[in-house]
Amino acid sequence: MQETDINLLVGGPQGGGIDSSANMINMAFSLAGYNIFGVREFHSNIKGRHSYIHLRVKHERPGSLKYPVDIMVALDPDTLFEHMLDVSKGSKIIYDSAFEKFELKQARMITLDTMSRIRYELENRKLPLNINGVLEYFKSVGVILVSLPFDKIINKNLPEGPATRYYNTLGAGATMAIIGLDIEHANDGIKYAFRKKPAVIESNLKVVKGGYDFIKEMGLEAENLEVYPVKPRMLLNGNDSVAIGKLMGGLRFQTYYPITPASDESNLLENHEEMKFLKGEAEKLKTAGLVVVQTEDEISAINMANGAALTGVRSSTATSGPGFSLMSEGISYAGMTEIPVVVTLYMRGGPSTGLPTRNGQADLLFAINTGHGEFPKMVISSGDMEECVYDAMKSLNYAQKYQMPVIHIIDKTLANTMDLVPEIDLKKIKIEKYEENKNHEDYKRFSLNTDTGISPYGVFGKDIYWITGDEHNEYGHITEDVSMRDKMMEKRRKKLETADREIPLNDKVELYGEKNADITYITWGSQKTLLLDAIKELKKNGITANLLYIKMFVPFASDYVEKVLKNANTVIDVESNMNAQAAQVIRMNTGIKIENSILKYNGRHMTLDEILKSTKKIMKEKTEVEVLENGS
Amino acid sequence: MVHNFRSDLTVDWCPGCGDFGILTAITKALGNMNLDPEKVVAISGIGCSGKTPHYLNIAGAHTLHGRSIPYSVGVKLANPNLKVLVMGGDGDMLGIGAGHFVAEGRRNSGVVIILYNNSVYGLTKGQAAPTMPLGEKVKSIPRPNIFTKINPIPLAMASGYSFVARGFSSEINHLSDLIQRAVNHEGSSVIEVLQPCPTYNDVNTLDWYRKRVYKLEDDKSWDPIVKNKEEEEEKFDNGYQMSLKWGDHIPIGIMYENNTIPSFTKRLSDIVPNYLKYPPSEQDISDSEGYSILDPFETFIERRID
Ligand SMILES: Cc1ncc(C[n+]2csc(CCOP(=O)(O)OP(=O)(O)O)c2C)c(N)n1
Ligand code: SF4
Ligand SMILES: [Mg+2]
DSSP: OOOOEEEEEEEEETTSSHHHHHHHHHHHHHHTTOEEEEEEEOOSOSSSSEEEEEEEEESSOOOOOOSSOSEEEESSHHHHHHTGGGOOTTOEEEEEGGGGGOBGGGOTTSOHHHHHHHHHHHHHTTOOSBHHHHHHHHHHTTOEEEEEOHHHHHHHHOTTOOGGGGHHHHHHHHHHHHHTOOHHHHHHHHHHHTTTOGGGHHHHHHHHHHHHHHHHHTTOOOOOOOOOOOOOEEEEOHHHHHHHHHHHTTEEEEEEOOOTTTHHHHHHHHHTSBOOSBOOSSHHHHTOBOEEEEOSSHHHHHHHHHHHHTTTOEEEEEEEHHHHHHHHHHHHHHHHHTOOEEEEEEEEEOSTTOEEEEEOOTTHHHHHHOSSSOOOOEEEEOOSHHHHHHHHHHHHHHHHHHTSEEEEEEEHHHHTEEEEEOOOOTTTSOOOOOOBOOOOSSOOTTOSOOSSSOOOBOOTTTOOOEEESSOBOTTSOBOOOHHHHHHHHHHHHHHHHHHHHHSOGGGTEEEESOSSOSEEEEEOTTHHHHHHHHHHHHHHTTOOEEEEEEOEEESOOHHHHHHHHHTOSEEEEEESSSSOHHHHHHHHHHOOOOOEEEEOOSSSOOOHHHHHHHHHHHHHHOOSEEEOOOOO | OOOOOBOSOOOOSOTTOTHHHHHHHHHHHHHHHTOOGGGEEEEEOSSSGGGGGGGBSSEEEEOOTTOHHHHHHHHHHHOTTSEEEEEEEHHIIIIITHHHHHHHHHHOOSOEEEEEEOSEETTTTSEEOTTSOTTOOOTTSSSOOOSOOOOHHHHHHHHTOSEEEEEETTOHHHHHHHHHHHHHSSSOEEEEEEOOOTTTOSSSOHHHHHHHEEEGGGSTTOOOEEOSGGGHHHHHHHHHHHHHOOSSOEEEEEEEEETTSOOHHHHHHHHSTTTTTSOGGGOOOBOTTSOBSBOHHHHTGGGEEO
């Protein structure tokens, strides 16, 4: 039997229950021992505009998504229009029969530009500009239509209604029935999804049963799906994972100004301000708490975090491009005054407000170069949930050990990816603090008596010293002396050299796959797991590929990257930006120019199908740049 | 041994600058209060005023132009046991840093803001500051000032500061008293200090102020302190009216003090009960072997599925 591997898409109006629908599906399959991988896509809008969740259900943990999807659940007519081309022969589409009368021009929430694209697709095929036109198209390509009379089914099973409130449940129920999940597991999923609202469980179970019955009547019910034993897992997205890593890593002060896709991290932290369930004997350990401050702007956020760090606490802030722009001066100050601070930078589509809720990886060079003047900072990037957790912990360590700002980059796709995490190893990362000052009599905060560039760290509350953004002497007083200037510049640089020397190679870069391969992919961020999946797919077709995955951009593993690339065959750089920024970093550090790239800047996540297709094109037709276009 | 709160650094302000008086008043206040020198810190922005922390023998952060308030709040909330003095110019606090000035009123974190008002941007050679009146022509600007002025007192009151006062750099004992009152006040304070800048401001000179300034404390009937919510409206109104007096007679002293507004640290301890006992700066973050004390599968139970 072929392994169950289902790509599905749940679409509907923003605020209209797709999260709830996906949540029921996620819970049910998780409890049946499956893995879940999904990405949430939405407009910069609170209610009404089209949003969707692209999900994959598989026993072996998936790291990518695919088009065309196997099942699409349309909670509104817009979904059928928007995703017309995201299905193919054999795909099943679950929708409300009532949509059939819907005209394209009634879909007011579809933006005019998208509307004209859809009109073009329909007119091109000589189809009417309404749902019937779309349905005809589906039939013509062999898509299976699962037209459900939503109101009728719900009213029959739950006469008290209101039916509209249960559309999402019915969609989820029908989906699970079609996949062949037994109803007991479906029910478990519902119970788990609503465990905090027990009053609504019964009614939802009835609607799910209605869905199962109807699918059976239609003869679409699949045979019983295999189920697997379940171990505790956590359903996390990138925001959650970073927040968890920060708390594990000893964060005690977080600032933020609301911005997508960063604020969910701070919201989770705010929810855990009074930290509970700590492992510790002493009262002091058991009663930890953290301070989260929603500041007046991002300028305040970075500078307040810097201020808190002066007391020795681990402090950080989280933002996205527009806020990060405002933080530049504060980051430069942290560099100059050797303040340990972590800035989590969630990248979205820029420039300016750009695509506020969509993906982008265009802020890499900006992160590397942020802040005026030359000062040491570290720039690291994560590519999956576990990395988000551990990198957040490491960032706090690096910041304090090397006394410099650390920028931790997460892209929007990763921030909004849902993934089931089986284990977080408490012993993987040790908490490493700054070297503490012991000389309280004549303390020189910026002592030059150091080989590593690192001077012992004193804290406000225990030590008397000064800091200033002006060039300064060992005590932290202003100086413009030519020789002291040079010494201080070199001392600060030395810290980065120390970090470069001390940090192991596999914390900077990782080579996945066979050493000698036909193709060497280069990537960073959320494309990591996607390319690992792609490598497996290629292998099935007899093509070997490996992945040079970059985790740390400053300091950069120049020698190793150079060595790998010099021995590589076809090198393909994969990034969600227009200018292949990581490739530029590589060229800057190694002199090696990477000829081939697969790039995407339409704001949507890359999918497995388009990676495979564009890779083939590069290999066969020797094209240099492939620009990906998938997504709605 | 008595701690000397003046550092041994040479001061590089212009002769006759009002900043000297402010520095003396701060040093005096710290000495009078007999504070543990490790438990009080000075945080400033950029400007002539911004250099003050270097001249004090306590921990000091000379930060960015306009950003002293965020730094001070970071320090205060991470370690609420510290007394935090904030120094900034009128450009620093009311120009580039005006957003923070207003926002800190809403927080009322418990920092003492000393606002150096010389009506000019001293360190950048005398451009008009936000406190310079419309039409005023000081020697450093090419034409009369084209902006109206901000009055920091009502701005501070409206923003939510719970202690708002005005001092004068040449009334050192009076200013020192104000600073001591502010340091002992639980919420955040703003003390606007009128100061001459002899180098650039030839209108609001030392003499000009001397002739006009009078102390509110000399009027025994002046009572700016809100002791309960019922008094709030009337005393706010009195403080507001008083703050508008300008011209031949300029009042200095406490304009408004409201002890019914809870401080931010108090508000935080309502959420995290042990906040004041074990603030962030006093917490252990790892177990005896150096590993995390937090198991996410326990703490983030809402994310767990099994
Ligand atoms: C972001 C930024 N912009 C501009 C400056 C230049 N600058 C230095 S001091 C100053 C004005 C100082 O005036 P004020 O705050 O009134 O302080 P004073 O010198 O009068 O005490 C300016 C604009 C700066 N340091 N940083
Ligand atoms: S320029 Fe003015 S404010 Fe600055 S030091 Fe000189 S007199 Fe003082
Ligand atoms: Mg000034």
